[in-house]
Amino acid sequence: MPMKLYGAVMSPFVRKTRVVLALKGLDYEAVHVDPNNKPEGYEKISPLQRIPALEVDGRYLADSAVICAYLEKTHPEPALYPSDPFQYARTLWFEKYADYELAPHCTFTVFRNRIVKRLMGQDCDEEAIAKALESRIPPMLDYLEQELDGREYLVGDSLTVADIAVASQLVNFRHGGETVDAGRYPNLAAHTERMHALAPFAGTIEKESGFISKMLG
């Protein structure tokens, strides 16, 4: 029985999980769950009623970080977490940074206001976006810029979940009409461009952008 991934296409957490599934070459069935209108009984699948959730042989896992860690254990190749304990912990740090620090501003403020609210026929709070863009987001991008320090990946010298998690939040930032300024953040802008050009990111970005343009013009 194939695994089932519960989620919606434009969620950065679901996208992160889809990229990991794709890089590991895993088949799964995608089950659409609208995070703004969850199906009856969804708490039995995801106790906090969030997406993504993964179903494996009738059992469920919630949270993208948990799901990606599970997939790494069950399908270790290609490795998306370093084996060195310190580098492993650094990978978890950047994943957490993306999921809990970038997400509230890049996704839940910029993307949610500019795309989700408009799709739902609600007003876009440009004041909240301006605050995020002026004061909340720049220090975070500065930090990532420094951490990259001319290297190709955030941790070590190969792709990890850290890169995928950060790049996935920045897809939503991009959908929200914003870019990582290559003048101020040259390392991060180049990293984002490289990540978004990877086949699993490129394919989904194209589809998602097509959907957004079709719906919002």
Ligand SMILES: N[C@@H](CCC(=O)N[C@@H](CS)C(=O)NCC(=O)O)C(=O)O
């Ligand atoms: N830490 C969680 C965050 C998941 C999350 O916040 N997903 C959003 C959609 S992007 C959601 O399900 N929101 C619905 C809600 O919180 O009720 C993860 O990594 O999976």
